[in-house]
Amino acid sequence: xxxxxxxxxxxxxxxxxxxxxxxxxxxxxxxxxxxxxxxxxxxxxxxxxxxxxxxxxxxxxxxxxxxxxxxxxxxxxxxxxxxxxxxxxxxxxxxxxxxxxxxxxxxxxxxxxxxxxxxxxxxxxxxxxxxxxxxxxxxxxxxxxxxxxxxxxxxxxxxxxxxxxxxxxxxxxxxxxxxxxxxxxxxxxxxxxxxxxxxxxxxxxxxxxxxxxxxxx
Amino acid sequence: xxxxxxxxxxxxxxxxxxxxxxxxxxxxxxxxxxxxxxxxxxxxxxxxxxxxxxxxxxxxxxxxxxxxxxxxxxxxxxxxxxxxxxxxxxxxxxxxxxxxxxxxxxxxxxxxxxxxxxxxxxxxxxxxxxxxxxxxxxxxxxxxxxxxxxxxxxxxxxxxxxxxxxxxxxxxxxxxxxxxxxxxxxxxxxxxxxxxxxxxxxxxxxxxxxxxx
Numbered sequence: 001x002x003x004x005x006x007x008x009x010x011x012x013x014x015x016x017x018x019x020x021x022x023x024x025x026x027x028x029x030x031x032x033x034x035x036x037x038x039x040x041x042x043x044x045x046x047x048x049x050x051x052x053x054x055x056x057x058x059x060x061x062x063x064x065x066x067x068x069x070x071x072x073x074x075x076x077x078x079x080x081x082x083x084x085x086x087x088x089x090x091x092x093x094x095x096x097x098x099x100x101x102x103x104x105x106x107x108x109x110x111x112x113x114x115x116x117x118x119x120x121x122x123x124x125x126x127x128x129x130x131x132x133x134x135x136x137x138x139x140x141x142x143x144x145x146x147x148x149x150x151x152x153x154x155x156x157x158x159x160x161x162x163x164x165x166x167x168x169x170x171x172x173x174x175x176x177x178x179x180x181x182x183x184x185x186x187x188x189x190x191x192x193x194x195x196x197x198x199x200x201x202x203x204x205x206x207x208x209x210x211x212x213x214x215x216x217x
Numbered sequence: 218x219x220x221x222x223x224x225x226x227x228x229x230x231x232x233x234x235x236x237x238x239x240x241x242x243x244x245x246x247x248x249x250x251x252x253x254x255x256x257x258x259x260x261x262x263x264x265x266x267x268x269x270x271x272x273x274x275x276x277x278x279x280x281x282x283x284x285x286x287x288x289x290x291x292x293x294x295x296x297x298x299x300x301x302x303x304x305x306x307x308x309x310x311x312x313x314x315x316x317x318x319x320x321x322x323x324x325x326x327x328x329x330x331x332x333x334x335x336x337x338x339x340x341x342x343x344x345x346x347x348x349x350x351x352x353x354x355x356x357x358x359x360x361x362x363x364x365x366x367x368x369x370x371x372x373x374x375x376x377x378x379x380x381x382x383x384x385x386x387x388x389x390x391x392x393x394x395x396x397x398x399x400x401x402x403x404x405x406x407x408x409x410x411x412x413x414x415x416x417x418x419x420x421x422x423x424x425x426x427x428x429x430x
Contacts, residue, residue, distance in 0.1 A: 025264040025265070025280070025282075025284070025298075026264070026283075026284030027284070028278065028280040028284060029278075051298070052338075052340075074338065075338055075339060075340050075341065076337060076339070076340040077336065077337065077338050078338060079284070084335075084336060087336065094336075096336070096338045096339060098341070098342075098343040098344050099263065099298070099302065099339075099340050099341040099344060100298075100302030100305055100306050100341060100343075100344035100348075101343075101344070103298040103299050103301075103302050104299070104302065107299055118306065119347050120343045120344045120347045120348070120376075121343055121347075122347075122376075122377070123374060123376070124374045124375065124376065124377070125330075125373050125374075126339075126343065155278070166295075166297075167278045168277065168278040168279045168289075168295055169262075169264055169265045169266060169278065169279050169280050169295055170278050171265055171295055171296070171297045172265050172297060172298050172301075173298045174297070175297045176298060176299050201297070
């Protein structure tokens with residue numbers, strides 16, 4: 001871990017055109033404050049990687065409604081009608097990825113792999129433009145690694161070393177996204193002194209910065 | 218029972234003691250209400266729960282795969298998306314029950330996009346139908362008089378040749394190598410009614426009264 005960060009220091013990390021991955025599943029485990037700060041910064045032309053498009057007033061949906069997103073890579077956008085509207089008007093590019101494939105593409109970058117081979121998406125639109133590779137007599141799609149410049153991690157309880165565990169179902173995409181970004185920023189739910197090593201889910205070397213509450217600035 | 222309840226209660230009979238099951242959004246979610254009390258079935262939710270319980274109004278950070286506040290059963294586990302899809306893609310889910318817009322006699326499924334109209338996305342559905350050991354499709358037999366059980370899906374596919382069983386309010390059908398077999402018909406309908414409402418070619422041998430209704 002490099003250290004603690006406040007709102008202004010976080011905003012200084014943001015740039016136009018960045019690729020930002022955001023943890024959470026239908027905003028459960030999404031770091032809402034960090035997203036609010038990205039909205040406030042008004043950086044543009046972002047590529048957002050997230051399980052879904054959130055809601056119009058919650059999660060990455062807030063960035064989309066503020067027209068900051070050039071491209072969304074997600075498995076589901078049905079909960080945010082604004083994404084559909086922007087798609088119809090060609091104001092946003094949406095790459096829909098099967099949820100397991102999305103997770104594994106991120107994992108493969110974080111683990112230094114050249115992608116993953118999966119039967120998910122064979123004989124569907126998802127196959128278009130992809131290589132089909134046969135292994136042990138079975139066909140697979142080659143799905144390429146996916147990384148980001150910045151990962152925004154939520155739903156976490158951190159300790160003073162920067163180790164993380166997660167609250168209930170808020171874990172979802174957060175641990176894998178923390179492995180596949182240039183800079184990893186955590187908005188914790190709660191801070192404790194030390195997490196029992198047996199309960200650490202994201203060890204501190206994956207974490208760069210932890211957001212401090214406005215009271216602690 | 219209404220159409221949805223008929224479908225859900227019939228599908229519940231397919232769940233076996235000890236099964237690990239993933240239920241999709243909509244009619245499939247209702248299946249959990251009809252699991253016989255003498256069977257121990259574990260529900261997985263792809264957002265990261267083994268041992269999903271019921272919905273709740275209480276303050277919690279637990280949600281189900283539809284984003285609704287839920288509970289976890291004693292002995293359950295919270296898992297991340299990688300572990301969740303290891304269960305799903307690695308063949309560790311015994312049964313998945315999913316809704317669909319269309320299903321066909323070859324077991325192909327269309328459930329995630331109506332081009333030009335509605336593009337919700339596939340979520341975890343493509344992974345589930347590809348990876349689960351048994352795929353049960355739960356849907357109403359027709360939409361505005363048009364059959365949803367087709368010779369060949371017209372909408373873009375979620376997966377080809379993955380459905381094992383199709384349950385509607387009218388009938389239970391099984392996809393086999395030689396085609397789609399009509400197994401059971403709801404007592405409110407005749408075999409003729411089912412044939413009329415079905416675009417797919419049905420193989421008809423021994424048809425029984427729909428179980429569980």
